[in-house]
Amino acid sequence: MSEIITDKLTGKTSAGDVTITSEGGSATMQLQQGVAKMFAYIEGDATPTITGSFNTASLTDEGVAVVRANLTNAMSDTTFTNMGLPKESAFKCMIQELTTGDIRSTSSMVLKSHSVSASADIDGRNYMIFGDLA
Numbered sequence: 258m259s260e261i262i263t264d265k266l267t268g269k270t271s272a273g274d275v276t277i278t279s280e281g282g283s284a285t286m287q288l289q290q291g292v293a294k295m296f297a298y299i300e301g302d303a304t305p306t307i308t309g310s311f312n313t314a315s316l317t318d319e320g321v322a323v324v325r326a327n328l329t330n331a332m333s334d335t336t337f338t339n340m341g342l343p344k345e346s347a348f349k350c351m352i353q354e355l356t357t358g359d360i361r362s363t364s365s366m367v368l369k370s371h372s373v374s375a376s377a378d379i380d381g382r383n384y385m386i387f388g389d390l391a
Contacts, residue, residue, distance in 0.1 A: 294337070295386040297326055299368075302378035312386075317365075322376035324368050330390055331363040337388025341368055344381025363391065 266288070268274035275288040297310040305316050305324045317325040361367065366386070370379045 290389075292387075293385045294330075294332065294388055294390050295326070295328055295384070297384045299324065299382045299384070300380055302380040305378075305382075319367065322370045322378055324382075325365050326368060326384060327365045328363075328386075332386070333363065333389040333391045335361050335363060337386050339366060339384065339386045341370070341385075342383045343370060343379055344383070345379050 266275050268276075273289055276285050277288050277291075278285050293311070295310075295312040297313040297316075298308050299305050299316065300308045305318055307313055307316060312329045313326055314329040315327045317327065319325055368382070368384055369376065370382060371377060
């Protein structure tokens with residue numbers, strides 16, 4: 258088996274364009290499109306704290322069940338895809354509320370946690386973003 262050891266991959270056509278072939282060999286995808294651009298594990302219900310992260314500069318507690326994740330490196334636009342999951346099984350949903358105000362930008366996103374019946378702070382939340390960095 259061959260091994261490639263490198264600190265940097267550069268596409269031949271353009272620097273950020275690295276294509277990989279699927280396991281079955283019939284499809285290709287851009288490598289940079291398939292990797293998470295941000296992730297954070299947040300602990301603490303009263304005082305949210307980042308305990309593990311990538312591309313997450315800080316948190317802003319914006320009230321009960323709402324925290325803003327501030328990115329180290331901005332996204333190229335606000336059409337990124339995100340996901341949130343709770344650590345506690347009593348909480349059935351983790352969502353990003355997109356109904357009011359400026360809660361999603363290229364440099365941050367608002368994260369909201371809730372149980373089946375009400376918004377609530379929880380201890381242990383996982384978040385991630387997929388999309389294009391600026």
